[in-house]
Structure formats: C-alpha cells, structure tokens
Amino acid sequence: MAEGERKRIVVVGLGLIGGSLALALKGFEGYEIVGVDVSQPTLRFAAEHGVGDRVTEDAAAVLPGADVVVLALHPRGILRFLEEHRARFKQGCLVTDVCGVKSAVMEGAGVLPEGVDFIGCHPMAGTEFSGIEHAFAEMFQGSHLILTPRESSTPEHVALMERLGAYIGCRDVYKTTPEEHDAMIAYTSQVMHIIAVSVCDDPMLFACRGFEGSSFRGCTRVAALDVGLWTELFSLNRPALLTVLDRLMENLGAYREALASGDSGKLAEKLAYSAARKREMDLPGPDLLQ
Amino acid sequence: MAEGERKRIVVVGLGLIGGSLALALKGFEGYEIVGVDVSQPTLRFAAEHGVGDRVTEDAAAVLPGADVVVLALHPRGILRFLEEHRARFKQGCLVTDVCGVKSAVMEGAGVLPEGVDFIGCHPMAGTEFSGIEHAFAEMFQGSHLILTPRESSTPEHVALMERLGAYIGCRDVYKTTPEEHDAMIAYTSQVMHIIAVSVCDDPMLFACRGFEGSSFRGCTRVAALDVGLWTELFSLNRPALLTVLDRLMENLGAYREALASGDSGKLAEKLAYSAARKREMDLPGPDLLQ
Structure with a gap:
C-alpha cells in the first residue's frame, strides 16, 4: 500500500x-x-x-x-x-x-x-x-x-x-443518548468534582495535615482540576448538574438531621440502608478485594 | 529468659x-x-x-x-x-x-x-x-x-x-489532644463517610453502572461501612461532626449558587481558588506522580 x-x-x-x-x-x-x-x-x-x-x-x-x-x-x-x-x-x-x-x-x-x-x-x-x-x-x-x-x-x-x-x-x-449521558455524568463525575472542591474550601484544610487517611485522599483527589475545562463542562451541563447537586444536598441534610436528633437507632437505620446500596452496587468479583 | x-x-x-x-x-x-x-x-x-x-x-x-x-x-x-x-x-x-x-x-x-x-x-x-x-x-x-x-x-x-x-x-x-483529634477527624474522615453514604442514597445509583469513573469510586468506596461502628463513631463526636457538615453544605451551596447564576467567570474564579488550595495542600514529592 x-x-x-x-x-x-x-x-x-x-x-x-x-x-x-x-x-x-x-x-x-x-x-x-x-x-x-x-x-x-x-x-x-x-x-x-x-x-x-x-x-x-x-x-x-x-x-x-x-x-x-x-x-x-x-x-x-x-x-x-x-x-x-x-x-x-x-x-x-x-x-x-x-x-x-x-x-x-x-x-x-x-x-x-x-x-x-x-x-x-x-x-x-x-x-x-x-x-x-x-x-x-x-x-x-x-x-x-x-x-x-x-x-x-x-x-x-x-x-x-x-x-x-x-x-x-x-x-x-x-x-x-447525549441526554442520558449528560444526566449520568452529572452524578458520577461532575458532582464528585463539586464535592472535592467544596471539601477543599473548608478552613481546616491546611491544618489537617497528618490527620488525613485514604477516604480524604480518595474524595479530594480530583479537586486539583483544570479550571478552564471544568468551568466549561459544568456550564454546558448546568440543569442536570443542579438537579444532582440539589439531591445530594438533600441527602446530606437528611443525615445531618438524623445525627442532630441524637436518635442513634435512626442513624444506624439510615447507614444500614446506604451501606447496603453501596454493597449491591458493587459487582461481585475480584474488584471487591482491591 | x-x-x-x-x-x-x-x-x-x-x-x-x-x-x-x-x-x-x-x-x-x-x-x-x-x-x-x-x-x-x-x-x-x-x-x-x-x-x-x-x-x-x-x-x-x-x-x-x-x-x-x-x-x-x-x-x-x-x-x-x-x-x-x-x-x-x-x-x-x-x-x-x-x-x-x-x-x-x-x-x-x-x-x-x-x-x-x-x-x-x-x-x-x-x-x-x-x-x-x-x-x-x-x-x-x-x-x-x-x-x-x-x-x-x-x-x-x-x-x-x-x-x-x-x-x-x-x-x-x-x-x-483528644479534642483536637476529634475536630480534625470529623473533617478528614467522618464527613467523608457521610458524603459517601449520601451519594449512594441518590436514586441514580444502580442506573449509573457503566458511567462511573475513578472519582466516583474514590468518593463512594467507604460507603460500604460497618454500620454499628460508624453509628458509634458519629454519635460520640456529634458536635464536631455537625459543625463540619454544616460548613460542607455551605460550601456546596456556594458552588450551587455560582453555577445557577450562569456567571461562568464567577464559577471559574471559585474553581481556581479551590484547585489552588488542593495543590497547596499536597506535599511536594513523588506522591504527586502516583
């Protein structure tokens, strides 16, 4: 050729x-x-x-x-x-x-x-x-x-x-479809980035060195993002992202309420519900052992 | 001996x-x-x-x-x-x-x-x-x-x-001190777990299989938690955890507002602020290349 x-x-x-x-x-x-x-x-x-x-x-x-x-x-x-x-x-x-x-x-x-x-x-x-x-x-x-x-x-x-x-x-x-993709990605990716940057806005960020474990590193890793790119991605998917963000804040608020109530039975019930969802979400297989 | x-x-x-x-x-x-x-x-x-x-x-x-x-x-x-x-x-x-x-x-x-x-x-x-x-x-x-x-x-x-x-x-x-430890841990660990379970409470959880990337896995990994243990940990550190949770929801709300306003300059400014904090938080060294 x-x-x-x-x-x-x-x-x-x-x-x-x-x-x-x-x-x-x-x-x-x-x-x-x-x-x-x-x-x-x-x-x-x-x-x-x-x-x-x-x-x-x-x-x-x-x-x-x-x-x-x-x-x-x-x-x-x-x-x-x-x-x-x-x-x-x-x-x-x-x-x-x-x-x-x-x-x-x-x-x-x-x-x-x-x-x-x-x-x-x-x-x-x-x-x-x-x-x-x-x-x-x-x-x-x-x-x-x-x-x-x-x-x-x-x-x-x-x-x-x-x-x-x-x-x-x-x-x-x-x-x-593009629409389904954008709705899904608002949840699985974009709001994860909003969480990461919001956690890094906390005034405790720099003081917490020495106290951070793998959950903190896992959650905040993506906060060091490309500002121009993510401004565009968020802006071009605004309605879907706002919807997911509102649901997240509602779910966080429900945990806040359960905690503030002092009713540990209620808190345990909520945690059992969420943890079971997470376990069901994970596909069985070697991934679980990583 | x-x-x-x-x-x-x-x-x-x-x-x-x-x-x-x-x-x-x-x-x-x-x-x-x-x-x-x-x-x-x-x-x-x-x-x-x-x-x-x-x-x-x-x-x-x-x-x-x-x-x-x-x-x-x-x-x-x-x-x-x-x-x-x-x-x-x-x-x-x-x-x-x-x-x-x-x-x-x-x-x-x-x-x-x-x-x-x-x-x-x-x-x-x-x-x-x-x-x-x-x-x-x-x-x-x-x-x-x-x-x-x-x-x-x-x-x-x-x-x-x-x-x-x-x-x-x-x-x-x-x-x-025990007090400083508990305040720090509310931020670096406990609220990460509250985030993870709250994300898993979203109705999209099971539908999103195939759309999840490393940010989603990193953020939600700890949601499959030991319910009894974490109910105790949260309950025994209630005031510190509520304080951090309120600050997180405030920071998320500020991002929500910037996004909803449609002012992409304001959104970019906020993202630049948070991303710079994250980069400053990371200690220099080989960790950055992992």
Missing part, C-alpha cells in the same frame, strides 16, 4: 487525554496515527516521546486525508474546531471526541456536511493532572467507553469505535 | 484493625503478641493464619501478665472492657486503643487505677471491609499514627508507642 493510501487517524489536541489516546492507538489496524496541536512545546514533547506516528501543527493539511478524526480539545474548542474546519473533512470520514459533555458537542457537530459522520465518545478515564507530560498509553485500561452515535451513524462506524475502545484497553462500551 | 518473663502485648479484638495489628506487631522488640477475641471462628482463623503468637478467648487470664494492652474494639466495647477489666491490668502497664474518636475513650479510661497508663491511639488506616479475614500486616504502611497521651503519661510509654508505630510501618506519629 502506498504511503498516500494508508488509513489515518488524526488526534486533535495532545493534552492528557489526546496524548494518552495517541499513544494507546499506535498500531491499531494499520492506521497511521497523526497528532495535531497548536503548542510547539507540546509538539516537541510528543515527537520526542513517540506520541502517535507523527505530529503536526497544521490541522488543515492532515484533515482531508483522515478517515477518523478524534477531537481531544476542551468542549468550546471542539465547537470552534468543527465550525472552522467543517469543509476539510473528507466524505465518509468519522469524527469523534473525548469530551465529558455530549449534548452540546453533538449539537455543535450539526455543522458538519452530510456524509461526515459524528459519534460522540467519552472514555471514563483521566487523572487530576493535565498536559502531555502526564499522558500514558495505559490510561484507558479497564475503564468504560461511552458512545453517543447519531441516529444516522453507520453500523460500520459504530463497530470501528467499539474495536478502537477494545484496542486501547477499555473494559466495555456503552451506547446511549 | 523464662517463658513467664517474656514481655507481652495483648491485642483485644481481632477484627480488621486488631487482626492487622497483631500480624504487623509480630517480632516487635521481643514481645509476645497475644490476640484476644470472643468469637470462636475468629480465634480459629487467627490461629490458622498466625495472627499474633497465640490467641485466646480468656482476657482475664492474659491481662495481668500484659505490659501493653491494645483495645481494638468498637468505641462502646472499649468503654465496657475498661469498666469490666479495670482491676486486671498490672501496675506500670500501658493501655492503648485504635479507635476513631478520642475524647470519649480518654474519658472512659478514667476508670483505670493509678499506675495504669492510657495513651489514646488512632492509626489512620483501614479499608471498607471488616473482619479478620480482611486483615493484613501491611495495613499501616505509610499511614499517619495519632497519639493522645494523658498529661501524666510517661515519656517511656510515649516513646514505646512511637517505636511501635514505626515498627508497623507508619509514616509519622502526631501527638495531640
């Missing part, structure tokens, strides 16, 4: 997730993996560490030859990129992303011309760091991959995304 | 923490490690797995020969044990515990006769499981050990606790 005929995946944005993806995708079904970024230090780092097969700052030059384009930018960056480069995607191309909100992104993908498919994608992986220097190929091992295909997405493209997810090590692939 | 002259540490209660401690203490400064429990299955498991040098159900028989007694029971169990066995501790003996609240335990230790020392102890370690079958010798590796000595505690006893902490692998040893 001549060089020009090699299938190509373009990863746009070589941050923590895009960089990890470009590393993890190497060798996938013979595709050439091309990384795109606007930052020279990022491109240098990527080139020196073998992130993708090659890297470039020129998105316009590599998009027309791309069979798959993964947009690994902040949500508003994705919307801008789609708008700016809409005419450069080739017919039959599959565009996807890695963004933590899906309704806004799927809506933004409406600017793509007919014949260019878009399947929303959210790998449930990450760390509290950002930037290519923290990227690693194993990031997606054992994590969930969530897809939000269009109604018009081809079965071939969905199947391709599923193989791609398996290749980078994802444990499973879920297909859902 | 004749058998009768061998120094002896008695660990009362061979659950998750007591069992792990009896495993971790083996070989410490030539002490004989004797495990005590009232449950026959627990004693059998302990004997079969080498938890301590020997085990017995007869506390009354081994207490008079004990140089150190570690009470690894639930808080109210500790209070009952002290009351029941107060006359059986030998003069010069050091009694300690592993309990997550300190004021109530230190107060209960007031029943001990003169000449029997008590140093409150809280190893900041544990898992979401309970029972000796989940015990392991490495549990205390890298964790903080908090001591609340009496004013009258001897320097020799404090030094002994410090060596013991180092032997079982603790990273450092903090000495503080």
Whole structure:
C-alpha cells in the first residue's frame, strides 16, 4: 500500500487525554496515527516521546486525508474546531471526541456536511493532572467507553469505535443518548468534582495535615482540576448538574438531621440502608478485594 | 529468659484493625503478641493464619501478665472492657486503643487505677471491609499514627508507642489532644463517610453502572461501612461532626449558587481558588506522580 493510501487517524489536541489516546492507538489496524496541536512545546514533547506516528501543527493539511478524526480539545474548542474546519473533512470520514459533555458537542457537530459522520465518545478515564507530560498509553485500561452515535451513524462506524475502545484497553462500551449521558455524568463525575472542591474550601484544610487517611485522599483527589475545562463542562451541563447537586444536598441534610436528633437507632437505620446500596452496587468479583 | 518473663502485648479484638495489628506487631522488640477475641471462628482463623503468637478467648487470664494492652474494639466495647477489666491490668502497664474518636475513650479510661497508663491511639488506616479475614500486616504502611497521651503519661510509654508505630510501618506519629483529634477527624474522615453514604442514597445509583469513573469510586468506596461502628463513631463526636457538615453544605451551596447564576467567570474564579488550595495542600514529592 502506498504511503498516500494508508488509513489515518488524526488526534486533535495532545493534552492528557489526546496524548494518552495517541499513544494507546499506535498500531491499531494499520492506521497511521497523526497528532495535531497548536503548542510547539507540546509538539516537541510528543515527537520526542513517540506520541502517535507523527505530529503536526497544521490541522488543515492532515484533515482531508483522515478517515477518523478524534477531537481531544476542551468542549468550546471542539465547537470552534468543527465550525472552522467543517469543509476539510473528507466524505465518509468519522469524527469523534473525548469530551465529558455530549449534548452540546453533538449539537455543535450539526455543522458538519452530510456524509461526515459524528459519534460522540467519552472514555471514563483521566487523572487530576493535565498536559502531555502526564499522558500514558495505559490510561484507558479497564475503564468504560461511552458512545453517543447519531441516529444516522453507520453500523460500520459504530463497530470501528467499539474495536478502537477494545484496542486501547477499555473494559466495555456503552451506547446511549447525549441526554442520558449528560444526566449520568452529572452524578458520577461532575458532582464528585463539586464535592472535592467544596471539601477543599473548608478552613481546616491546611491544618489537617497528618490527620488525613485514604477516604480524604480518595474524595479530594480530583479537586486539583483544570479550571478552564471544568468551568466549561459544568456550564454546558448546568440543569442536570443542579438537579444532582440539589439531591445530594438533600441527602446530606437528611443525615445531618438524623445525627442532630441524637436518635442513634435512626442513624444506624439510615447507614444500614446506604451501606447496603453501596454493597449491591458493587459487582461481585475480584474488584471487591482491591 | 523464662517463658513467664517474656514481655507481652495483648491485642483485644481481632477484627480488621486488631487482626492487622497483631500480624504487623509480630517480632516487635521481643514481645509476645497475644490476640484476644470472643468469637470462636475468629480465634480459629487467627490461629490458622498466625495472627499474633497465640490467641485466646480468656482476657482475664492474659491481662495481668500484659505490659501493653491494645483495645481494638468498637468505641462502646472499649468503654465496657475498661469498666469490666479495670482491676486486671498490672501496675506500670500501658493501655492503648485504635479507635476513631478520642475524647470519649480518654474519658472512659478514667476508670483505670493509678499506675495504669492510657495513651489514646488512632492509626489512620483501614479499608471498607471488616473482619479478620480482611486483615493484613501491611495495613499501616505509610499511614499517619495519632497519639493522645494523658498529661501524666510517661515519656517511656510515649516513646514505646512511637517505636511501635514505626515498627508497623507508619509514616509519622502526631501527638495531640483528644479534642483536637476529634475536630480534625470529623473533617478528614467522618464527613467523608457521610458524603459517601449520601451519594449512594441518590436514586441514580444502580442506573449509573457503566458511567462511573475513578472519582466516583474514590468518593463512594467507604460507603460500604460497618454500620454499628460508624453509628458509634458519629454519635460520640456529634458536635464536631455537625459543625463540619454544616460548613460542607455551605460550601456546596456556594458552588450551587455560582453555577445557577450562569456567571461562568464567577464559577471559574471559585474553581481556581479551590484547585489552588488542593495543590497547596499536597506535599511536594513523588506522591504527586502516583
């Protein structure tokens, strides 16, 4: 196969997730993996560490030859990129992303011309760091991959995304609607971040060194977040997040009330209820012993 | 040295923490490690797995020969044990515990006769499981050990606790007052558990399988708690816990307000403040790269 005929995946944005993806995708079904970024230090780092097969700052030059384009930018960056480069995607191309909100992104993908498919994608992986220097190929091992295909997405493209997810090590692939994704993620991810930052706002934070255990580290780990990214993610999912946040505050308030009442039977009953839910939630298997 | 002259540490209660401690203490400064429990299955498991040098159900028989007694029971169990066995501790003996609240335990230790020392102890370690079958010798590796000595505690006893902490692998040893301990722990541990159970009370819990990532697992891990133990721990530290819980709900409410206002500049400002606090909280060093 001549060089020009090699299938190509373009990863746009070589941050923590895009960089990890470009590393993890190497060798996938013979595709050439091309990384795109606007930052020279990022491109240098990527080139020196073998992130993708090659890297470039020129998105316009590599998009027309791309069979798959993964947009690994902040949500508003994705919307801008789609708008700016809409005419450069080739017919039959599959565009996807890695963004933590899906309704806004799927809506933004409406600017793509007919014949260019878009399947929303959210790998449930990450760390509290950002930037290519923290990227690693194993990031997606054992994590969930969530897809939000269009109604018009081809079965071939969905199947391709599923193989791609398996290749980078994802444990499973879920297909859902953007709306359901955003409601779920408000609960499983966004409100966890709101909790973490709220705990860190407590005046005791710095005084508590030496008293923190694994529950504190587990709960607050994600508080050191990327401010720009999370401002966008929260803002683009405001109604769903507010709903979950209100339910959390109600549940916390119910525990406060049980505790304040001094009725330890009532408190024990509530704890038994919640602990049983948590145990039921955990799937049986070796995970329980970790 | 004749058998009768061998120094002896008695660990009362061979659950998750007591069992792990009896495993971790083996070989410490030539002490004989004797495990005590009232449950026959627990004693059998302990004997079969080498938890301590020997085990017995007869506390009354081994207490008079004990140089150190570690009470690894639930808080109210500790209070009952002290009351029941107060006359059986030998003069010069050091009694300690592993309990997550300190004021109530230190107060209960007031029943001990003169000449029997008590140093409150809280190893900041544990898992979401309970029972000796989940015990392991490495549990205390890298964790903080908090001591609340009496004013009258001897320097020799404090030094002994410090060596013991180092032997079982603790990273450092903090000495503080029971009141400060309980205020800190309300924040770093107890409210983390209230958060975890409250999150699990959300009606979305079971539907969210497949959408959960590491932040969700990190935050909710401890929700599968020992109901009896935590009902006691919360109840015995009620005022401090209510104070911290109210501050948390206030901080969550402030985030709710910033989000609901639609002012993303204000939201970004709050996130930048909290994330910077979290980053400052983290001690520099290899921990950051884990």
